[in-house]
Amino acid sequence: MLPSFYGNWRHVFKLDPERQIDDATLDALCMSGTDAILVGGSSGVTFDNTVDLMSRIRRYEVSCAFELSDPSCGVPGFDGYFIPSVLNTKRSEWLIGHHVEALRDFGHLLPWESIVGEAYLVLNPDSTVARITGAEANIPSSEAIAYVQVADRLWNIPVLYVEYSGTFGDMELLKRIKSTMKQAHLFYGGGIDSPERARQAALYADTVVVGNIIYENLDAAISTVGAVHPSIKEQGHVF
Amino acid sequence: MLPSFYGNWRHVFKLDPERQIDDATLDALCMSGTDAILVGGSSGVTFDNTVDLMSRIRRYEVSCAFELSDPSCGVPGFDGYFIPSVLNTKRSEWLIGHHVEALRDFGHLLPWESIVGEAYLVLNPDSTVARITGAEANIPSSEAIAYVQVADRLWNIPVLYVEYSGTFGDMELLKRIKSTMKQAHLFYGGGIDSPERARQAALYADTVVVGNIIYENLDAAISTVGAVHPSIKEQGHVF
Numbered sequence: 001m002l003p004s005f006y007g008n009w010r011h012v013f014k015l016d017p018e019r020q021i022d023d024a025t026l027d028a029l030c031m032s033g034t035d036a037i038l039v040g041g042s043s044g045v046t047f048d049n050t051v052d053l054m055s056r057i058r059r060y061e062v063s064c065a066f067e068l069s070d071p072s073c074g075v076p077g078f079d080g081y082f083i084p085s086v087l088n089t090k091r092s093e094w095l096i097g098h099h100v101e102a103l104r105d106f107g108h109l110l111p112w113e114s115i116v117g118e119a120y121l122v123l124n125p126d127s128t129v130a131r132i133t134g135a136e137a138n139i140p141s142s143e144a145i146a147y148v149q150v151a152d153r154l155w156n157i158p159v160l161y162v163e164y165s166g167t168f169g170d171m172e173l174l175k176r177i178k179s180t181m182k183q184a185h186l187f188y189g190g191g192i193d194s195p196e197r198a199r200q201a202a203l204y205a206d207t208v209v210v211g212n213i214i215y216e217n218l219d220a221a222i223s224t225v226g227a228v229h230p231s232i233k234e235q236g237h238v239f
Numbered sequence: 240m241l242p243s244f245y246g247n248w249r250h251v252f253k254l255d256p257e258r259q260i261d262d263a264t265l266d267a268l269c270m271s272g273t274d275a276i277l278v279g280g281s282s283g284v285t286f287d288n289t290v291d292l293m294s295r296i297r298r299y300e301v302s303c304a305f306e307l308s309d310p311s312c313g314v315p316g317f318d319g320y321f322i323p324s325v326l327n328t329k330r331s332e333w334l335i336g337h338h339v340e341a342l343r344d345f346g347h348l349l350p351w352e353s354i355v356g357e358a359y360l361v362l363n364p365d366s367t368v369a370r371i372t373g374a375e376a377n378i379p380s381s382e383a384i385a386y387v388q389v390a391d392r393l394w395n396i397p398v399l400y401v402e403y404s405g406t407f408g409d410m411e412l413l414k415r416i417k418s419t420m421k422q423a424h425l426f427y428g429g430g431i432d433s434p435e436r437a438r439q440a441a442l443y444a445d446t447v448v449v450g451n452i453i454y455e456n457l458d459a460a461i462s463t464v465g466a467v468h469p470s471i472k473e474q475g476h477v478f
Contacts, residue, residue: 083393092331096389103385112421117393146342150335154322154356156395182351 004158005065005080005114006185009035010202011228013221014189014211017053018044025218030060032225038209039078040067042128042165050075067118071102076111082118082159086133087147089122094133118159119151123173124190127165141173148177152184162205164190166212171200178204193220195227202228243397244304244319244353245424248274249441250467252460253428253450256292257283264457269299271464277448278317279306281367281404289314306357310341315350321357321398325372326386328361333372357398358390362412363429366404380412387416391423401444403429405451410439417443432459434466441467 013029015021018041030037037057039050050066050073057064058077065080074081086094103110121144122135130137151157160181162174168191178186188205192198193213201208208228214221252268254260257280269276276296278289289305289312296303297316304319313320325333342349360383361374369376390396399420401413407430417425427444431437432452440447447467453460 085394087335090331090336092329092334095331095334096326096386097329099389099393100382100385103388104381107385107388112392115393117389117395119394142343143339146339146346147335149342149346150338150356153351154338154354155324155358156356156397158395 004116004185005063006036006116006159006207009063009207011198011208011210011225012036012038013214014038014040014209015053015057015214016041016044016211017046017049019215021053021215023056025214026056027060028218028222029214030057030062032222033229034062034210034225035207036063036065036079038065038067038082040069040082042069042132045070045073047073047075054078069098071106074106078114080114080116081111082116084118084120084161086120086122086129086135087151088137088139088144089133089135091134094135116158118161118187119155119157119184120161120163121147121151121177122163122165123169124164124167126167127163129163129165141170141176144173145176145180148180152181157184159187160184161187161189161209164188167191168193168197169201171204174201174204192224193217195223198224198227243355243424244302245275245355245398245446248302248446250437250447250449250464251275251277252453253277253279253448254292254296254453255280255283255450256285256288258454260292260454262295264453265295266299267457267461268453269296269301271461272468273301273449273464274446275302275304275318277304277306277321279308279321281308281371284309284312286312286314293317308337310345313345317353319353319355320350321355323357323359323400325359325361325368325374326390327376327378327383328372328374330373333374355397357400357426358394358396358423359400359402360386360390360416361402361404362408363403363406365406366402368402368404380409380415383412384415384419387419391420396423398426399423400426400428400448403427406430407432407436408440410443413440413443431463432456434462437463437466 066078067082122130125137186206188201189209192210210224305317306321361369364376425445427440428448431449
């Protein structure tokens with residue numbers, strides 16, 4: 001099997017095409033030593049704002065992938081594409097329905113070798129993604145583990161994304177999730193706004209995703225890279 | 240990776256625990272040269288009738304697996320277990336919901352190494368399984384292919400089961416399904432009641448499932464083994 005484009009990612013910054021980001025900030029992120037820039041958002045993602053952001057990131061050597069929820073935003077030129085499915089929603093269109101519609105129309109055009117299915121377990125009921133997808137995020141740990149077992153062990157889904165978007169998650173649960181998993185690559189996102197939280201999440205997640213703090217406190221965002229990649233720790237950033 | 244318990248199956252007989260089968264018929268099936276007996280049914284499967292059927296099959300050397308839709312029927316002693324999910328239903332409980340409930344309660348007890356997720360594409364709208372699960376079986380080929388791509392390519396599901404239960408399916412579509420698949424093992428079931436139909440389905444399916452005809456015309460059922468396994472063709476059966 002070919003190595004995946006995300007297999008060695010320990011730290012990524014997630015950028016939302018809908019949100020403004022100036023050149024100096026983007027430069028700091030791309031030169032920070034992070035493993036990749038992940039482009040995606042829960043709403044307001046368009047072909048135009050995605051192309052614009054991608055072309056700016058592409059000036060740098062850093063890897064760059066796209067989380068593609070809407071096929072009409074299928075911008076070519078990324079290193080890889082994640083196609084998210086939400087496990088814990090009763091609205092089957094967010095698990096499989098939208099995907100089938102998209103593949104029915106565009107499946108024959110896709111660069112399959114760089115496309116990966118990604119199973120989301122949405123665990124913050126107040127997040128935008130939970131509202132949009134109708135995710136039942138307020139579930140006991142035993143149920144969260146059961147979702148992971150279906151995705152990872154029964155279905156062999158290649159990527160599992162534990163999403164606490166907007167809040168820092170339950171690290172005990174993340175630990176249990178990682179220990180029950182057989183094969184999937186584990187992303188963790190939500191509330192990573194300090195080196196200490198990045199370090200904690202990196203104990204269990206294969207990849208730690210740093211998002212919102214980028215737009216609130218760039219120094220804090222940059223400081224998470226060194227926490228996950230100790231060799232980068234002392235370099236600081238370009239500001 | 241360990242070889243799967245089903246990887247070399249070309250032909251299986253599927254027995255419904257709810258339906259009566261006499262000893263002579265069971266003997267003929269188990270000694271026919273088929274690769275395995277698959278136990279499962281869309282309704283009326285209980286712990287008791289499953290145990291009873293399994294213990295009778297276990298007198299023979301033939302492999303024996305169970306398609307487990309209801310965890311309260313989780314009878315130990317089979318060589319392997321398939322956990323079915325229906326891809327083309329809007330009722331998410333048949334795709335993931337029942338599975339999560341079951342794993343929440345029983346997940347820690349399961350022999351994971353012999354359990355495999357199985358994605359059903361239900362294509363006969365008049366079948367019992369379509370009625371029970373609310374499958375949208377009347378779909379264009381392009382949509383069927385899209386479901387296969389989600390299951391096989393995005394999610395890496397290990398087994399895909401194309402189910403025409405009660406009628407012989409569209410072999411052109413089966414051919415297209417097989418050719419779009421990247422990694423899953425393909426089961427075909429529905430309307431296999433003659434050597435010719437078995438041969439046709441075996442051109443594309445990895446495993447051909449022979450079910451209903453067992454209860455209607457045993458000679459015809461047995462004759463499908465030789466059609467898929469030419470070396471057995473001339474042996475006839477024990478009747």
